[in-house]
Amino acid sequence: MLRAGSKRPARMAIMLITTSNSIRVKPRLALYAFITGIDSGGEGGGRSRRLRWQAGCRCRQGLAFMMPSPCRGDAMLDLGLREWWAICQGLSQGAICAVARKGGIHEHRGGLFRLQHRRFALIPALEHQAPERLLPALRAHHPIPIPPPGQLLLSAWAEVRAHWLLRRREEVDQLAALPGIQGLSQQELHSRFTYRGEEWLSLVLLQASVWRQPPPLGDHPAYGGCRSWIPLQAPLPIADSAPVLPAQQLEQAQRTLSQHFGDSQDMPE
Structure with a gap:
């Protein structure tokens, strides 16, 4: 690859790093790649530029942890x-x-949830929430506050770090017993598990991130x-x-969930 106005190719170094010789993960996840430099010099100025990019995942103790994709500050x-x-x-x-998640009556595919997107705003829903359907730690957030007229109570957005499909009742019981992971009661988890007979x-x-000053979000019938x-x-x-939880805490959560439910499913784009 030649930089415009230069006679010499840019130099590019790629390093593959693993932390163990016996890591057993999917090949596409066992990669932590750095393009550590593109150092290109011009004929007259002698100046150099260095571009750094990183992608992939960090492999630790046999677990592939998906690294977050870079977020531009002006992303929407x-x-x-x-x-x-x-x-x-x-x-x-x-x-x-x-x-x-399992879905709602207005979902596509017969009312069943599908993980389609990687990054999204968290839009609070005011319907159907009831204290008995929540874990005790989250019941303090009931009843629901009344938002200003024509507005929604927005505070955070989220990025998917991993996901699993639970297909056995005992897995639902295991999830219900894990502290600090999700907020639904065991009965509500089983109700969703059997929703629509599937x-x-x-x-x-x-990975949830909160706005220091949440942007206004007007309510709309389409919501x-x-x-x-x-x-x-x-x-x-x-x-x-800014992210709510540190990366290390999410890594530990993913390790715990992978021990119970296996490898994460394929991630959405």
């Missing part, structure tokens, strides 16, 4: 995930780090209905936001 969100107010608050405050449950590990994914009428910036 054009989709939202509807979730109960109490669950949104739990994610925003770091009390939980995952959501258990026994499975989607568990999604999230209603029992469905998961909401195209936003106006995009939301992710600037001026």
Whole structure:
């Protein structure tokens, strides 16, 4: 590859790093690649540029942990995930780090949830939440506050870090017994597991980030209905936001969940 005006090719170094000689993970996940430098000099100025990029995952103790994709400060969100107010608050405050999903009557594919997007705003839903359907730690977020007229109570957005499909009842019981992961009661988890006569449950590990000053989000009829994914009428910036939980805590959560439920499913783009 030649830089414009230069006679010599840019130099590019790629390093493959693993932490163990016996790591057993999918090949595409066992890569931690750095393009550590593109050093190109011009004929006259002698100046050099160095570009750094990193992608892939970090392999630690046999576990592949998906690294977050770089977020530009001017990036925008054009989709939202509807979730109960109490669950949104739990994610925003770091009390939980995952959501258990099955779907609603207005979903595509016969009312069943599908993880379609990697990054989205958390849109609080005011319907159907009841204290008995929540874990005790999240019941303090009930009743639901009344938002200003024409506005939604927005506080956070999220990025998917991993997800699993639970297909056995004993897995649902295991999930219910894990502290600090999700916010639904054991009875509610089983109710969702058997919803529509299909026994499975989607568990999604999230990195939630909160805005220091949440952007305004006006309510709209298109945001209603029992469905998961909401195209936003106006995009939301992710600037001026910060992750709720440190990366190490999410890594530990993923290790715990992988021990119970196996490798993460393929990630959405």
